[in-house]
Amino acid sequence: PFSEPESSAVRDFMAQVLPKTAFSTHSTAGSYLMPYGYNTSPPAFEIYSEWASVFLSENDYPYGVTFQMLGYTSCGTTRDFMHSEGIYGWTPEIDGSGFWPPQSTIFDLVGENVFPLFYQSWIAGAFVDVQSHELGGNAIPGETMELTVEVKNVGVGATAENVIVEVTPSHPGITVSAPQSYGSVAPRSRADNLGTSFEITLDPNFTESSFELTLVTTQDGIFNDQMVLTVQTGEKEVLYFDNAENGASNWISSGTGILWSVVLDDAYSGTQCFGDSNGGNGENNTQNSFELLPTFDFSGAQQPAISFVSKYSFENGDRVDFQMSLDAGISWQTLDSFEGAESWHEKNYLLQNLQGEASVNFRFTLFNDSFIPADGFYFDDFEVANYTNGILGNSDFEFNVVGVSPNPFSGQIVVKWFDTVDFALIKVGLFDLQGRAIDMKLGYGPKEITINGLENLSSGLYFLRIEDPVKGQFVQKMIKQ
């Protein structure tokens, strides 16, 4: 080694600069190579993949060792030398049509590689990510919820100083307690605000069906990371929650290739999550599933909902489908498909169309084609819940159905459909606490139904029931002023 002036110059430069992280840029595979080039699996995968899943989420480049990304081994590369010297080294393979891509593509190719360069310089020092969160209580008008936020200094070179977490609501009807100081956070360490939760208070007159909370981390007053949470209003009954910390005994893995399991490479909450390929990338020509064993009975449910946090990295042609079955696993319908790459983020599904279904199963299914296996899919904090007495309205959830306003009401109630079903008979009824009908309205494929003449109704609690032959039945708690 170092027989050539070029390689000894690199060695001498490293000794002078003492970097923590480094890129040795190549083209044109559109992927990021990890050490070691001679081996088929990388060392320190948990650190390399944790970073890469963030800095490559913008350009969707997959990451792995040369053998996985390019199909051959390459010995004695700069990044291998760097890793052996305690430097985290990658070989970025910039995308493009060839070693001399057309001039017209240069701006795009540079643009998609700028964020990884920034991120690499940030993690060489200190960089504070939102690590996990826990939201307690119910989002009910006039009530207060408690939010704890855990952060992590994902950097390797410095302690993060003056770390502050701020929570910003999407709606003026939500108030949040002041930003909190997390002090100093050592490299690769976590900190949280357990015991001094953020307080999230809903105005007594809040009428939205959901709202968002944006969690922002700063270090010395400089923005680092953000995470957006969607909160559904109503009383939440948790039917199933799994943070993966107790293993995968509630899930069944089947199919070809590496099977789904607990993943230790990265986690949102705690130290474990679930995924298709622990310890590295997946395998080509794989199709397998991870099915939740409990079956759910939504026959008495008002608003079934699912949420989880996930991150993923797929090469073009590979994907994960999130699926449900209404016939005990004989047939599966896809609720969502995950392709490309995303860093940790929350997913929410308001499954109003499952209301009344007595037997519902859920699973994740992975499809890897015959070319380039990427890191795959990770998920954590998987929750199945039923919301009751929530506010129905224009929602940030993926399935929007109806809006009811105002609530509290005085003279009239207006019910609106955002997701119109033509030629469907919609029934809207207002009932008192004893179940007596106050008024009933029918509409044939309407976008709006108004119940009038409620001025003389005595103040108190009522229920509005909306029956839609396609979307199902919804019950909404209403307050008469």
Ligand SMILES: [Ca+2]
């Ligand atoms: Ca976890």
Ligand SMILES: [Ca+2]
């Ligand atoms: Ca993996």
Ligand SMILES: [Ca+2]
């Ligand atoms: Ca592939």
